[in-house]
Amino acid sequence: MDIKDLIIERRSIRKYKDEDVSTDLLFEITSLALNAPSASNMKAWQLVIITEKEKIEKIKRFSPGMGFIPPALIVIGIDKKKAAEKAGEIASKEFIYYDAAIVSYNISLLALEYLLGSCIMASFNRQAVAKFVNFSEEVCPVLMVSIGYPSVEPTKRITKDRSESIFLQNYESR
Numbered sequence: 245m246d247i248k249d250l251i252i253e254r255r256s257i258r259k260y261k262d263e264d265v266s267t268d269l270l271f272e273i274t275s276l277a278l279n280a281p282s283a284s285n286m287k288a289w290q291l292v293i294i295t296e297k298e299k300i301e302k303i304k305r306f307s308p309g310m311g312f313i314p315p316a317l318i319v320i321g322i323d324k325k326k327a328a329e330k331a332g333e334i335a336s337k338e339f340i341y342y343d344a345a346i347v348s349y350n351i352s353l354l355a356l357e358y359l360l361g362s363c364i365m366a367s368f369n370r371q372a373v374a375k376f377v378n379f380s381e382e383v384c385p386v387l388m389v390s391i392g393y394p395s396v397e398p399t400k401r402i403t404k405d406r407s408e409s410i411f412l413q414n415y416e417s418r
């Protein structure tokens with residue numbers, strides 16, 4: 245798919261076929277996704293790929309935003325120490341969230357390129373997830389992305405009238 249189709253077709257997918265996603269493919273997607281812009285060039289991402297069902301089931305217990313059990317889950321962590329070394333205090337207040345979001349979105353678009361569905365999630369207990377994946381104290385799990393072969397056709401996107409959100413030269417043009 246070209247980039248325009250990927251952006252238009254991507255939807256959050258929360259229902260998956262009972263079919264494994266190969267770890268090779270997950271490594272491919274995550275490695276490509278790290279080709280992302282990064283605030284102050286921090287590049288402090290620490291990703292954990294989880295495919296074992298029992299582990300995913302346990303993470304679901306402390307993740308209210310994950311109302312389903314996906315075949316694979318990627319925890320997007322950021323090393324706050326490395327981030328602070330590169331960008332100072334603002335890194336942990338702001339930059340870690342931007343950097344995690346960009347990589348998550350890359351993962352979602354790349355997943356679709358491989359006909360996989362995905363859902364970015366922020367609603368989970370960060371402390372519990374950090375402990376569960378054995379992150380060291382410096383690493384903060386910011387987002388998670390579920391991945392699997394979709395068992396549902398995503399509903400078609402209704403393209404928003406651009407005049408509601410996009411303005412030319414200044415906001416008064418609305």
Ligand SMILES: Cc1cc2nc3c(=O)[nH]c(=O)nc-3n(C[C@H](O)[C@H](O)[C@H](O)COP(=O)(O)O)c2cc1C
Pocket residue numbers: 254255256257258308309310311345363364365366367368
């Ligand atoms: C930062 C962020 C956090 C999100 N957290 C969750 C979540 O915890 N659980 C969930 O089911 N969806 C979550 N979503 C997915 C949104 O609900 C979804 O993107 C939105 O409803 C628009 O639908 P679409 O992705 O299909 O276009 C999150 C999305 C973003 C960008």
